[in-house]
Amino acid sequence: MAAALKLMPIQSPESMPYWEGLRARKILIPECKDCGHTFFYPRTQCTKCLSPNLDWKEVPPKAKLWSWTVVHQAFHEGWADEVPFVIALVEILPGVRMMTNIVDCASFDKLKIGMDVEAVFDDVRETVTLLKFRPAAG
Amino acid sequence: MPELPAIVGAYEHPLRKAPDYTPLRFIGESAAAAIADAGLTPADVDGLAFVGEPMGVNYISEYLNLHPRWYDGTAIGGSSYLSHIMHASDAIKAGKARVVLIAYGSTSRSMATALGSTPRPQIEDPAMVSNMDSFDTPYGTILAATYALVAQRHMHEFGTTHEQLAEIAVAARAHASINPLARFRDPITVADVIASRPIAAPLHMLDCCVITDGGGAIVVASPEVARNCRHKPVRILGGSEAGAHGQGGHRRLLDVAANQSGPAAFAATGLKTSDVDLCMIYDSFTITVLTTLEGLGFCKPGEGGAFVQNGRIRLGGELPVNIDGGALSNTHPGRRGLFLAIESTHQLRGNAGVRQVKDAKIALCHGTGGYLSGRHSGVTLLLGAD
Numbered sequence: 001m002a003a004a005l006k007l008m009p010i011q012s013p014e015s016m017p018y019w020e021g022l023r024a025r026k027i028l029i030p031e032c033k034d035c036g037h038t039f040f041y042p043r044t045q046c047t048k049c050l051s052p053n054l055d056w057k058e059v060p061p062k063a064k065l066w067s068w069t070v071v072h073q074a075f076h077e078g079w080a081d082e083v084p085f086v087i088a089l090v091e092i093l094p095g096v097r098m099m100t101n102i103v104d105c106a107s108f109d110k111l112k113i114g115m116d117v118e119a120v121f122d123d124v125r126e127t128v129t130l131l132k133f134r135p136a137a138g
Numbered sequence: 139m140p141e142l143p144a145i146v147g148a149y150e151h152p153l154r155k156a157p158d159y160t161p162l163r164f165i166g167e168s169a170a171a172a173i174a175d176a177g178l179t180p181a182d183v184d185g186l187a188f189v190g191e192p193m194g195v196n197y198i199s200e201y202l203n204l205h206p207r208w209y210d211g212t213a214i215g216g217s218s219y220l221s222h223i224m225h226a227s228d229a230i231k232a233g234k235a236r237v238v239l240i241a242y243g244s245t246s247r248s249m250a251t252a253l254g255s256t257p258r259p260q261i262e263d264p265a266m267v268s269n270m271d272s273f274d275t276p277y278g279t280i281l282a283a284t285y286a287l288v289a290q291r292h293m294h295e296f297g298t299t300h301e302q303l304a305e306i307a308v309a310a311r312a313h314a315s316i317n318p319l320a321r322f323r324d325p326i327t328v329a330d331v332i333a334s335r336p337i338a339a340p341l342h343m344l345d346c347c348v349i350t351d352g353g354g355a356i357v358v359a360s361p362e363v364a365r366n367c368r369h370k371p372v373r374i375l376g377g378s379e380a381g382a383h384g385q386g387g388h389r390r391l392l393d394v395a396a397n398q399s400g401p402a403a404f405a406a407t408g409l410k411t412s413d414v415d416l417c418m419i420y421d422s423f424t425i426t427v428l429t430t431l432e433g434l435g436f437c438k439p440g441e442g443g444a445f446v447q448n449g450r451i452r453l454g455g456e457l458p459v460n461i462d463g464g465a466l467s468n469t470h471p472g473r474r475g476l477f478l479a480i481e482s483t484h485q486l487r488g489n490a491g492v493r494q495v496k497d498a499k500i501a502l503c504h505g506t507g508g509y510l511s512g513r514h515s516g517v518t519l520l521l522g523a524d
Binding site (some may be wrong): 007015041047048069070072080082093096097098108124130132135 | 209271273275276279281286291335336337340341352365387388389391451
């Protein structure tokens with residue numbers, strides 16, 4: 001019941017390859033063909049030189065934990081059944097960081113900034129796959 | 139001190155819960171009281187600033203039956219009101235207005251809309267369609283969490299402790315205890331903060347601002363008008379705005395807007411941190427104050443945790459911060475910016491009563507608007523007594 005109330009992303013034309021990539025279990029990050037800059041979230045221009053000449057770079061399904069928090073208070077009914085849960089900022093490429101959830105985390109005490117995390121492709125809806133992460137095995 | 143535009147009227151509405159009020163009533167009562175505090179009349183007002191959510195200034199102009207020749211609808215979150223004061227000063231210097239009214243009112247508490255603490259606006263709403271929100275909202279990113287991410291990173295990089303953060307809440311409550319208007323007045327300890335229930339680790343409930351109803355207003359006037367007002371003028375010395383945001387994923391989290399607006403405000407006014415007698419810093423959360431003090435240059439990056447200890451930021455300390463009790467204990471109807479300037483005005487007039495900072499000549503206000511780990515504005519404003 002509560003799950004239906006969750007806010008879902010808008011898969012806009014400018015970000016559609018990213019969302020389609022996740023459905024195909026690939027992580028695609030925009031990269032500027034003119035200056036080589038990589039950035040996130042996807043948009044129609046490079047965040048360094050504003051060039052519209054962009055490409056999609058597939059990156060490995062792993063990241064490093066940059067910061068994290070455990071949310072204990074459900075401010076939105078869509079998440080009421082999930083507290084406590086982890087929101088994190090992870091570094092997917094050197095200098096490129098994204099918001100995500102850390103899932104399959106047996107103990108929050110294990111979370112350490114800098115630790116390795118691996119991608120989890122979570123098909124939250126038929127047409128929506130979210131990129132989440134879990135502590136890396138081993 | 140040169141003759142600069144000044145704050146001549148200030149009023150903080152005393153109510154903290156008012157189920158029978160509308161935001162407009164708070165705005166109207168506050169506006170009338172601030173104009174009276176200045177010794178002016180509504181007919182003197184020729185400039186109006188209001189957070190310009192769709193056409194907001196138009197509505198307030200109509201409600202108060204004003205006929206301004208200058209408007210400012212800057213809407214950059216809770217810091218907006220400090221921008222309004224700065225913009226009003228510039229407009230007065232340019233001859234575009236003589237008396238500017240800035241007003242605010244909200245019934246966040248009675249409406250049970252903890253403004254800012256819910257997830258971002260429904261991104262399905264076409265009016266709010268934003269590609270950028272699609273990359274954090276679906277993860278359940280509440281406002282407190284975005285501040286918690288900064289706190290966690292600060293602890294990691296610099297060894298800042300929960301106890302150090304908690305002192306900011308304890309100091310605010312100590313100040314609130316001598317402010318009869320404050321929502322919460324019972325003193326608390328560092329242990330109380332740590333023991334309060336977790337909201338978004340490492341932030342506990344007492345690390346988070348209160349939710350109140352409330353309102354307030356400020357009147358800014360030209361030097362000529364200020365000479366004949368009821369109270370001694372509080373000069374608008376200058377300031378700066380800045381923004382911080384995700385930088386295409388390249389932001390480090392501790393690079394808050396104050397890092398830019400603080401030094402720029404000091405450069406614009408020729409003042410230095412040692413000139414400041416008191417600070418009013420938007421304390422949405424304890425971590426906001428810590429990172430702001432560092433950004434403004436009162437201590438080095440990473441030293442904020444140690445800086446706030448030993449009574450330094452309490453009344454009687456080296457740098458009293460949030461002497462009214464702050465958003466953490468006095469009032470936070472959703473946007474705090476105007477209250478920073480109202481308390482500063484009382485302090486610089488020397489009429490703050492039992493919470494008066496001795497010999498207060500220079501006050502620094504800093505507002506943060508938005509999400510500390512995401513996009514937010516920072517506005518630093520310096521005010522001075524003649």
